[in-house]
Amino acid sequence: MSNIVLVSGANQGIGYEIAKQLSQMSDYHVFLGSRDLDKGKTAATQIQEIGGSVEAIQLDVTDRKSLSAVRQYIETKFERLDVLVSNAAILLDPKVSPEYSLGQATQDTFATNTSGAADLAGEFVPLLKRSRLPRMVFVSSGYASLHFFANFTPSYTTAKFFTPAYACSKAALNMLMLHYNVQYGNKGWKINACCPGFTKTNFSNHDEQAGPAQESAQIAVKLATLNEDGETGTFVNTKGQIAW
Template sequence: MPTEGVTGANKGIGYEIVKALCQRYNGHVYLTARNAIKGNAAACKLRKLGLYPIFHQLDIGDEESIKKFRDYITKHEGGIDLLFNNAGVSFNECTQAYAKEAENVINVNYFGTLHAVEILGPILRYGARIINTSSFFGHLSNIPSSSLRNRLAARSLTVDGLCHLMNEYLSDVRNGVHVTKGWGDSPYTVSKVGVAALTIVLQRMFDNDPEKRQISVNSVHPGYTQTDLTGNMGTYTAEEGARSALFAGLDAEGLRGQFVWDNLAIIDWYAATPPKSF
């Protein structure tokens, strides 16, 4: 049976991705959430609409939790066809502990996404698709320093090299030099640029997959969407915010290492400015 998993799906865009998959996809749809009570409640809400996702706990900040999900899927499904890396957190500007908060944002958004792919990667089936949720802020041009942009965009960049860059950023934050070093003043931006860069690096790796599984990895920008993450501000409803991920996961053909914008255009991540976002 085709199988797909959505991270951070108890609410917001992730919930809407699950809902649409249940409506459109002939397979087992896994609604995952770090909090089992919230995740079960979300699955229950969908059941009342006649939709039947399967809930499983999954905290992308906890490698043991990802491994438990992998083991469950291996035993009950045999593999995954679609992996929506949707879970993410924003930067809480109100907190005094800037460095600690920055670490949390990078750890969940960048390292959490990476660990999900690393741990679930071995059970991806032939032709599987990975959809990484980046953002408008994930466009490379949001990093002020041209030297950092060049390092993030290098064709020789590896996962280890990118992790080194993310850790270098956190070290610069701890030393209070991240702005003068040209990272800008937003940990969320650095985390989402990291996710977009990771997508490109992972695609290069899967292109050399010894098992030749033809796996694709793409980034998406949902658009400015009314969810808890934005204090319910935004141009789009959560259902509309799910469109770019669903397009990359279900509709688009032949996308590999690309970035799907909120208007479903494939954009140039390396361009000097980001495209308009609605």
């Protein structure tokens, strides 16, 4: 296999579509990370049935023992990792109430969306260093854009899904991406963040105006398959650059 990929949070939604699309490409083998291994195995089986090169692996980005076990398994089997897609995320803002403060929701959200992503990346940088062309993709959100909120105009999606804890966690995720790009972008690594857009998943309660996950996954897949001339240090969606 010429490209070994790990996708976190891949048993459903956008992560599942990223894993599926990459696994169906020639010379790509995908580790489908799932906090619940049984759900991961079910998702992997569905992909395998249509010809994808994929295997499920138990992965909880908030559990360092889980991260270490996955790293050891991939290192033993392939000695390296070529592509890391940091997709695992949670959305807790709808639960904010007098009993569950925004501050607590922010802390809990950061544990997965930002700190978890940082631990995931830190665990796999040593294996990425062994790749001919390391690629890191951080699945972010347009809600991470400070420019967007500085020029806020209510719309259907922003009014219905205003999520400050989630937005803060994704803005910090973009900074994490830039941190790694400062370290490795000048060494040929391709490190980028992307916004999949408003997608019909559990996050959006499968809103009728949301787009299909199959299309939303395409920007992450593009960044995961960049060649030596590809961009690095960018925050993009399918239309191009997103203002920071």
